Amino acid sequence: MVTLGTATAQPGETDTGRLAVGETRDGSEVGLPVAVVNGADDGKTLYLQAASDGDELNGVGVVQRVVPRLDPAEISGTILVVGIVNYHAFQVAEHRNPIDDTKMNRAYPGNDEGTSSERIAAATFDAATRADLVVDLHQGSTSQMIDECRVRCGTRHRLHDECLELAKVFGCGYILDQKGPDGQLARAAPDEGVPTIDPELGGCVGWDEQSIQLGVEGVYNVLRYYGFLAESHSFEAQTRARGFDQYGSPAGGLVDFQKQLGDRVTRGDTLYTITDVFGQQKDVVTARSSGIFWRARRLPQVATGEYVCSVGTDIDSV
Structure with missing residues (x-):
């Protein structure tokens, strides 16, 4: 049995629920939407999250399309999903968490007794570090940007090659291989031994169907290459900056x-x-x-x- 928040799935099952991260100003519980896809057979664990920044919605579009298509009877391993990370910013379509004016992807690994953003970061970081691989779906906010995948651990990091391989497998075609700022999930999780990438699925107001479809394909590329699905996947050379x-x-x-x-x-x-x-x-x-x-x-x-x-x-x- 695998549990994430209130989502609990036996082998061969999928369940959805909420991951508690605090309360709103009226005392209502804040719960992030989560899903557990527990494969019928043993295998690796993938952690997938979206909307760390509240106006970056293409990742939510990817989750919306991927999760209903996943058949746990055909999966080896487990997929943990947080569909919306920055709950408060998502509600008001803003980039930063309006409760503490914080960019969520600068708050990792978080603090479960800290600010709103630190508590959310701590809860999602705990889920991420249970996994063997992490895909943190982003976009270039509301700017215009090419679809690319970011490796943020730095070229001297002990997990750099594994993170770069994961980025190539995801397959946006472009990779930014540059050490990121402190507090990014793609910086913090590799320090705990978990290869992590930060796909930036274009940039738009609302969401863009072409970038979402590229993200869906990227998730499936990861599932095939790392053995979650029976089909194989091989990646091609990509352009790196x-x-x-x-x-x-x-x-x-x-x-x-x-x-x-x-x-x-x-x-x-x-x-x-x-x-x-x-x-x-x-x-x-x-x-x-x-x-x-x-x-x-x-x-x-x-x-x-x-x-x-x-x-x-x-x-x-x-």
Whole structure:
């Protein structure tokens, strides 16, 4: 029997329930939606979570499509799922937890006697570290971004190769292999011996069906490659970036991009121009390094110094 919160499943069963993480301001219990898929045969354990950031909904779309398709009679091993991590932010469609103004994916491994975000992080970290593999579904917030998978433990980490392999298996086509900030699940779980990846499924307002389908395929790639399902899976070489150049606006005005997501960029290429409201050019921004046009703001209006776009750098194939 496998239990996660109130979800309990015998071998060959699936169950859903809630994982208690505290109370709201009126004293109502807060329970994250969870599922347990307990395979009929023994095998590895996969932990899958979504919506660590409350406005990153593509991962919820993946969970919504994957869980009903999983037949525990055909699975070897166990799949633990938290469908919505950042409960409070999800309710109000915001990025950060409004109870403590915290970005959830900076709160791991958490503290079960701490702030709202720390308590949620502690409860989900406990579930994650019961697993052999972790997939933490994200997206590039509401910006525009290519579909990519992040390895955040750092290239010198003892589990780096296992995390990189997991990212290649997931199969977004692009990998960012760069040590992440403290407090990320994809940083904290490898320290406990669990290979972890952070798929960034595009970036949109609401959700994007193409990125969701890529995420569904990625989860199934993992299930096949690591023996949860009988079918085999082999992965192809992917494009890796090991750094990011971020660009801000040198002036206020309107952005006109000269590159599209996924375009190759050569040092000196024009990335975007800034014009005033009458179309008069105010500034031109060129690439500092060669790489791939990776992420861009969604709205055209910018103030001086405001974020505009990112270029993935130090590119190779893995």
